Amino acid sequence: MPSESRSPSQSSLAPHSGFRPLPASLFAAKALDASPRLLGQTLVRRSEIGVIRSRIIETESYGGIEDKGSHAYGGRRTNRTEIMFGAGGTAYVYLIYGMYHCLNVVTGEPDDPQAVLIRAVEPLTEEDERRMRMLRKIKSKKPADLSGGPGKLCRALDIDKSFNGCRLNVPTSSLYLEAGDDVDGLDIVCGPRINIDYAEEYAAKPWRFFLKDHPCVSVNDKANPPQPFYR
DNA sequence: TATGCGATCGTCT
């Protein structure tokens, strides 16, 4: 029986077979470049209740020490922000308002703090949705209530601070990224980032990116209708 | 459907 003669470890590798990595250039790029490119890509969470795959719907760019909206503004290098100063490809996870976690993809070169906040995802399949619902513990069936929002998606995927520093570019991690279906550039819109009023002239920069008219988008900012974005 | 507000704690000053 040829199939039985394979290494026992083969079975544990099965979930990774067919892994489609994102290009290294995406992780090495500036956050402003990586943000729209992350839309449509697949976020994979290998959780205790099973593998959950989701599609990235909305992102925000936080780039460089000059960005007054960034935790690393002015080169602030603390225990919390340290991971952003490393090479791209890792996760930056922090606690906000004392009760919610936010997931960022660190990008760029070492010593240049670049991060992309993941603001919304959608489950890829009904089974993925069932697992996310189990973790969220909500009654609402509105897609945006499940995982449309940085705190919501972290609950739906059981992501907490223990994922800070997690390598997102390798399929052996319990949280990683892989290539999804291509997104038409014409479906991408942009607008100002959410809840960073303190960022002065940086508050109005159109550095939030999302898929046009998608039901999982976290906030509909009526004062700032989405603008087209062309690659 | 829209708006207002309280929860809750790690992080930095």
Place this chain on the structure above:
DNA sequence: GACGATCGCATAC
């Protein structure tokens, strides 16, 4: 000691 890269509930219309 102050303040969030938020969310969910209550209230109003």
